[in-house]
Amino acid sequence: MRLRLTTICLALAAACALALLAYVCLGASVLGPVDVLLGRLSREESLLVTGFRLKRGLLALSVGGALALSGAAFQALLRNPLADPFVVGVSGGAAIGGTLVMVFFASLLPFLSPFVSSVAVFAGAFVAAVLFAALLYKMSMARGVLVTNSLLLMGVVFNFFASAVVLFLKTILQGTKLQEILFWLMGSLAVETLPDGVILLALLSLAGGLFVLTAVGRRVNLVSVSEEFSHGTGVSPERTKRVLFLTASALVAIAVSVSGFVGFVGLIVPHAVRLAVGSDHRQLFPVSTLAGGLFLLLADLASRLSGPFLGTSLPVGALTAFVGGPIFIAMLARAQRRGETV
Amino acid sequence: MISRPRFSASSTSSPPVGGPLSASSASSPPPGSSVTAPAVLCAGLGYSFPGHRAIVEVSLEIPAGAFVAVVGPNGAGKSTLMKLCCGFLAPEAGVVEVHGAPPARIPDSERGSVLGYLPQSVVSHFPFTCREIVEMGRPARRAAPGGYEMSTDQSVQGSVAGAAWRGAGATGALAAAPPTAPEAKRLLPRRGTYPTDQLSALGVAHLASRPFPQVSLGEQRLVLIAKMLAQDPDVLLLDEPNGALDLAHSLAVMSLLSQRARSGRTVVAVLHDLNLALAHCSHVALMQCGSIKYFGPPSGLPDSRLLEQVYCVDFATVSHPRTGSPVLIPSLKPPE
Numbered sequence: 094m095r096l097r098l099t100t101i102c103l104a105l106a107a108a109c110a111l112a113l114l115a116y117v118c119l120g121a122s123v124l125g126p127v128d129v130l131l132g133r134l135s136r137e138e139s140l141l142v143t144g145f146r147l148k149r150g151l152l153a154l155s156v157g158g159a160l161a162l163s164g165a166a167f168q169a170l171l172r173n174p175l176a177d178p179f180v181v182g183v184s185g186g187a188a189i190g191g192t193l194v195m196v197f198f199a200s201l202l203p204f205l206s207p208f209v210s211s212v213a214v215f216a217g218a219f220v221a222a223v224l225f226a227a228l229l230y231k232m233s234m235a236r237g238v239l240v241t242n243s244l245l246l247m248g249v250v251f252n253f254f255a256s257a258v259v260l261f262l263k264t265i266l267q268g269t270k271l272q273e274i275l276f277w278l279m280g281s282l283a284v285e286t287l288p289d290g291v292i293l294l295a296l297l298s299l300a301g302g303l304f305v306l307t308a309v310g311r312r313v314n315l316v317s318v319s320e321e322f323s324h325g326t327g328v329s330p331e332r333t334k335r336v337l338f339l340t341a342s343a344l345v346a347i348a349v350s351v352s353g354f355v356g357f358v359g360l361i362v363p364h365a366v367r368l369a370v371g372s373d374h375r376q377l378f379p380v381s382t383l384a385g386g387l388f389l390l391l392a393d394l395a396s397r398l399s400g401p402f403l404g405t406s407l408p409v410g411a412l413t414a415f416v417g418g419p420i421f422i423a424m425l426a427r428a429q430r431r432g433e434t435v
Numbered sequence: 436m437i438s439r440p441r442f443s444a445s446s447t448s449s450p451p452v453g454g455p456l457s458a459s460s461a462s463s464p465p466p467g468s469s470v471t472a473p474a475v476l477c478a479g480l481g482y483s484f485p486g487h488r489a490i491v492e493v494s495l496e497i498p499a500g501a502f503v504a505v506v507g508p509n510g511a512g513k514s515t516l517m518k519l520c521c522g523f524l525a526p527e528a529g530v531v532e533v534h535g536a537p538p539a540r541i542p543d544s545e546r547g548s549v550l551g552y553l554p555q556s557v558v559s560h561f562p563f564t565c566r567e568i569v570e571m572g573r574p575a576r577r578a579a580p581g582g583y584e585m586s587t588d589q590s591v592q593g594s595v596a597g598a599a600w601r602g603a604g605a606t607g608a609l610a611a612a613p614p615t616a617p618e619a620k621r622l623l624p625r626r627g628t629y630p631t632d633q634l635s636a637l638g639v640a641h642l643a644s645r646p647f648p649q650v651s652l653g654e655q656r657l658v659l660i661a662k663m664l665a666q667d668p669d670v671l672l673l674d675e676p677n678g679a680l681d682l683a684h685s686l687a688v689m690s691l692l693s694q695r696a697r698s699g700r701t702v703v704a705v706l707h708d709l710n711l712a713l714a715h716c717s718h719v720a721l722m723q724c725g726s727i728k729y730f731g732p733p734s735g736l737p738d739s740r741l742l743e744q745v746y747c748v749d750f751a752t753v754s755h756p757r758t759g760s761p762v763l764i765p766s767l768k769p770p771e
Contacts, residue, residue: 172560236525315571317561321554322659324523326572326666327547372561 098376101369105383109154112387116150116394117142121401148292149284153393153409154386155295156282156352157362159302159344161385164359165366165377166306166341169317170334171241178345178359181248181338183226185255187349190221192262192274199270211286214277218350225251226342239334280355280410282393287351295347302344303382309336310375317374355410357417358385365424392416472535474499474670474701475520481528482515489515491725493529497718499669502696503703504712504733507722508746513705514555516722517674520703521552533670551668553659555675555705562646565658569633569643572666633661637687653679660688664695671695673704677711689715709763713737721745737761 118124122141128134129142163178171180178184194217198210229251233244259278266274276283284292306313312333315323320330348355362385363377370376393409395416400406475497482490489512497503505513518524519531522538531537533550541549551572559568634640637657642650647658656679663671676692677685685708693715696702706712712719713733721729721736723745729736736742737752742763751764 169561174560311571314563314567318559318563318568318571319554319557321518321523321552322557325521325550325552325554325672326662327543327545327549327551327668329543329546332543367561371567372563373567 098370098379101376102379102383105380105387109383109387109390112390112394113147113150113154116153116390117146119394120146120397145284148287148289149282149393150390151296152282152284152287152292152351153390155292155299156348156355157358157389157392158382158386159295159299159348160355160359160389161362161366161381162299162303162306162378163341163344163348164385165363165374165381166313166337166344167359168363169313169374170337170341171245172317172319173245174364175360176245177357178341178348179252179354179356181226181244181342182229182251182255183222183248183342183345184349184354185248185252186225187218187222187346188259188278188354189225189255191215191218191277191350191353192259193217193221195270195274195277196262196265199266208286208288212288212291215287215291215350219346222346222349223342225255226338226346230338230342238331239338241334244338276408277353279408280353280413281408282352282355291351295351298344298347299382302340303379305336305340307375307378309333310373310378313337313374313378314372317372353410355389356414357421358389358413361417361421361424362388364421368424368428388417389413472499473497473532474501474534475703476532477516477520477529479529480516480519480526480531482519482524482526489725490519490526493725493727495720495727495730497701497703499534499701500696500699501701501703501718502693502716503701503718503720504706504716505703505720505722506706506709506712507728511722512725513722514674515725517552517672517703517705521550521672522546523552547666548668550670550672551663551666553663553671553673553676555678557655557659559648562648564644565634565639565647565650565654566631566643568647568658569662569665572633572662572664633664634658636664636691637661637684651679653681653684656680657684657688660691664691668700670701671703673702675705675707677706677708685711709736709742709765713761713763714758734761737763 114126114129117129118126120141122138124134124138124142132139134142160178164176167176167178167181168174170176191214194214195210198213229244229247230239232247233240235243263271263274312323312328315326315328316330316333316337320334323330323333363381366377366381366384370380389409392413396407396409396412399412473496475495477493477495480490480493480495481488491512493512493516505516507513515524519526520533520538522531522533522541525539533541536549538546538550563571631640631643634643634657637660639654639657639661642654642658647655650658656676660673660676663673671692673692677688680688689711692702692704696717704716706716713736716733718731719729719733719736720727721741728745729739729741737750742748742750746765747768748765749768751766752761753764754760755762
């Protein structure tokens with residue numbers, strides 16, 4: 094079993110590396126993979142690689158990984174296979190925060206550079222996501238116990254409230270700013286105005302989150318079955334639930350503040366991985382992370398390459414939902430035919 | 436093998452102590468006197484749900500090595516009492532102690548080996564295999580290299596234990612013939628043997644690679660009991676272990692549980708079958724409306740009028756043709 098996990102992870106990591114190379118090489122101007130690896134590039138080409146394609150590819154990997162990992166974590170915490178990273182209200186908070194900052198900058202400080210406003214949007218979204226997550230967490234506590242059902246319900250209701258707020262804020266914006274916010278909400282991996290530090294932060298937090306969650310994997314298994322069952326086996330569920338919520342929320346907060354609502358990755362990838370490697374979270378977490386990163390990287394490559402043909406750049410969030418939805422339904426139907434529980 | 440300095444249980448099984456509701460002080464015993472310390476102690480226990488008092492002034496003292504049946508009508512508070520005893524619920528009044536420590540205070544690293552709790556229903560939404568469920572019972576620290584016996588005679592041990600439960604089922608008697616002491620030792624799965632052993636001890640080794648949510652309710656029960664046997668805690672708290680089980684499996688579970696009790700573990704099980712309780716258990720706790728109406732050896736129950744009062748059912752008591760032990764035959768009271 095351990096060998097199998099190592100093999101799967103190594104294979105996925107190799108696939109990620111290959112896909113990243115393809116991601117860097119392909120595009121409006123095609124580069125040779127050997128030239129890229131050996132650094133035999135002209136100045137414009139190397140600027141294209143380091144300043145745009147590599148940056149965006151790494152962002153896709155970290156966002157996809159973070160969404161898939163947090164999706165798996167929320168599914169375990171809420172004991173609900175339909176949960177996804179955006180269900181507990183962290184994302185609604187990020188949307189309110191990001192949109193507020195965007196409106197503020199667009200209407201009051203339009204003279205600032207897009208670089209500054211981009212960082213401000215990131216920071217605003219992150220802070221609001223953390224605040225609202227903490228609020229919902231606090232409100233779902235009863236007698237010192239996190240009631241996951243009310244966390245789920247409050248999250249869903251809060252997301253409706255958040256989208257109403259965002260809808261109202263959108264009426265204030267016009268023109269390019271409106272399009273910018275639409276793209277962010279749909280989920281996009283635009284990196285032009287994003288500093289390298291943010292991408293580094295996303296990658297490091299993903300690595301940290303993966304380490305923490307895999308370390309408590311055995312406890313997560315127990316909690317994902319039932320809290321009473323977990324307690325009766327000698328594992329207090331509350332601490333594990335807190336670790337799950339905090340880690341997954343932090344990952345979602347970062348992913349959403351950077352790239353908006355990239356849908357479906359956090360729902361489908363854990364499901365597909367569960368079909369392949371089983372429900373043991375010590376395997377599900379690392380494999381989901383790698384698979385999620387790979388999935389979003391390939392989806393973004395497809396969205397970039399299809400741009401010239403469509404005459405517009407398709408937001409990757411729309412593409413993941415467009416491609417992922419049918420794949421997911423086909424997967425479910427196949428599992429149902431074979432009598433498997435999904 | 437595994438040292439348990441703080442919560443060690445006595446391995447000598449104390450004889451069943453009779454007497455209803457023996458009062459005792461809730462003070463924890465001095466170190467070294469664990470032989471006399473009760474395995475489970477409840478004193479003045481109370482718990483209520485909004486608008487409903489589930490547990491009222493329950494005091495119990497369960498000695499180590501006892502096999503206690505908790506019986507009573509639906510809604511009497513049996514499950515709530517179990518959740519309080521394992522520390523999943525915090526008492527509103529009174530105290531619970533398991534081997535001298537409140538269960539909620541026992542650190543996670545030790546609680547799994549001090550007490551195990553089988554909930555009344557476990558619904559998994561994720562397709563863990565039955566083997567994975569059983570493996571969950573094994574605390575991580577026991578999985579350390581060398582600390583975990585991978586038995587080479589798996590099939591032998593499995594078949595012996597399997598024969599034991601088949602034998603219990605085949606006789607059809609309510610009381611399976613108790614195995615002799617060395618036999619019991621041999622039948623008992625070794626502490627921390629491979630999960631498949633626990634499954635085959637219950638005759639369900641063929642379920643090992645099937646997804647837990649897909650097997651039948653009775654089979655799920657057996658898998659969960661196998662997980663409890665793999666965990667092998669000092670105190671086993673089981674909420675309806677033989678709910679949804681067929682006769683043979685139900686008897687096999689009872690005989691496995693009494694083996695555990697004979698080897699010094701303490702077993703507390705919520706049961707609905709009074710005859711199983713009479714035949715297998717050393718103590719019966721009869722509950723009604725959140726309080727204990729009787730606690731003592733099962734022999735004291737059939738003759739008293741308590742059962743009829745608590746269950747509102749007529750009982751005829753006959754003696755078993757082979758064992759001579761009392762068997763209860765319930766019938767609805769005629770309408771007045």
